[in-house]
Amino acid sequence: MTEDPRLPRELLERAAELDARDPLAGFREEFVLPEGVLAYLDGNSLGRPLAVTAGRLARFVEEEWGERLIRAWDERWLERPTVVGDLIGRTVLGAAAGQTVVGDSTTVLLYKLLRAAVDARPDRTEIVADTENFPTDRFVVTQVAAETGRTVRWIAPDPAAGVSLTEVEGVVGERTAVVLLSHVAYKSAYLADLPGITAAAHRAGALVLWDLCHSAGVVDVRLDEADVDLAVGCSYKFLNGGPGAPAFGYVAARLQDELVQPIPGWMGHAEPFAMGPDYAPASGIRRFLSGTPPILSMIPVEDMLTLVARAGMPAVREKSVLLTGYVLEVADAVLAPLGVTVASPRDPASRAGHVLLEHDAMEAVVAELWRRGVIPDFRRPRGLRIGLSPLSTSFAELATALAHVDQLIRSRGA
Structure with missing residues (x-):
């Protein structure tokens, strides 16, 4: 077995050509790139850290935290959840200021916004969700339904695709309170019709809560333009916030006074330091905060958003389509004859930032990779x-990685 697997020459030349004309190629050097990693293909689970972040974190410890101490809450930290939220909204969500806030995990924010949405439609008895969604989303839907006496209408989409507009139109109606879906299917990378599904839910009088974990920072999301009600997303994937980095929540301005925050906490109070006997929600998006926000974890997110703003989301999306398209080229030319199948959409308009390749040997292949x-x-x-x-x-x-995949599957007698 060769120690240096290579793809056929035409595919290597294709990769070299794409790199040569890639306007975003220079950004790669701004990330931490350890010598022991030949190829990192898990940016949709945990993004690489930016090199600049190490220095910023050190300065934060020495100066902002070390020197200002508790005074920093009054000076800047109290506003950080909404300042960074607005940065996320402006840079990757297509959201005007005052509608996005950072705090809690994805799970907690999903619960809060779903529960608030269901409670805002007291005369409606159903929540629409899908069986192929990420486990957390399904668990939260089931729990909220049990707590509120609602029924879940489960859509069972094609696992190699995702929830279609037609499927949603077939189940929403006068009993639907909320539709909860992922914009991008976490397995297949199917890109749902966010504007179309949102409009269909609204025609039925329902609210929509979108999970943007696999789209924020890689798909050109436009929440305000699509009249989206609610959204949640994490910051450790394409926003490179690091392990356990906080999630963000989006609540359209028109709904902020209507929805009731189900987990009231001191940080979402109108006067956090008043320490009074009763809860009075803050105005605007801030009312959806609960406890103390993770200030340290917002620093890497800010660094990545600065990078994304320099690149521009349209350019990021264009390169994403080219990267996933190259995987399909290699899969068709080299891996398909070995029995590998593509379980992701082939239409780039319906494909987000990852590709799922299937083969019976993949568990062992990934371990060796x-x-x-x-x-x-x-x-x-x-x-x-x-x-x-x-x-x-x-x-x-990417070409190096796929060459290793090819070699390992061949070595297993495919």
Whole structure:
């Protein structure tokens, strides 16, 4: 077995050509790129850190935290959840100021916004969700339904695709309180019709809560333009906030006074330091905060958003389409004859930032890839998921990774 697997020459030349004309190629050098990692293909689970972040965190400890101490809450930290929220909204969500806030985990924010939305439609008895959504989303839907006496109308989409507009139109109606869906399917990368589904739910009088975990920072999301009601997303994937970085919540301005925050806490109080006997919600988006926000974790997010703003989301999306398209080229030319199938949409308009390749040997292949310094992830029962963060991934890196996949599947007698 060769120690240096390579793709056929035409595919290597194609990768070199794409790198040569990539306007975003220079951004890759701004990330931490350890020598032991040949290819990182898991940016849709945990993004690489930016090199600049290490210095910023050190300065924060020495200066902002170390020197200002508790005074920093009054000076800037109290406003950080909404300041960073507005930055996320402006840079990657297509959201005007005052509608996005940072705080809590994705799970907690999903619960809060779903519960608030259901409670805002007391005469409606159903929540619409899908069986292929990320486990957290399904668990939260089931719990909120049990707490509020609602029924869940489950859509069962094609696992290799995702929830379609037609499927949603077939289940929403006068009993629907809320529709909760992921904009991007976490397995297949299917990109749902966010504007169309939102409009369909509104025609039925329902609210929509979108999970943007796999779209924020890689798909050109336009929440205000689509008249979206509510959204939640994490910041450790394409926003590179680091492990456990906080989630963000979006609540359209028109709904902020109507919805009741189900987990009231001191940080969402109109006067956080009044310490009075009763809860009075803050005005605007701030009322959706609960406890003390993770100030440290917002620093890496700010750094990545600065990078994304420089690149521009349209350019990020364009490179994402090219990266996933290159995976399909290699899969068709090299991996398909070995029995590998593509379980992601082929239409780039319906495909987000990752590709799922399926083969019975993939669990063992992924384990060996990690030992070699090629890092995708494995999705049961037989999927290798290639997550491609456009600003930190080169086409040459991707070609190297796919060559190793090819070699390992061949070595298993495919």
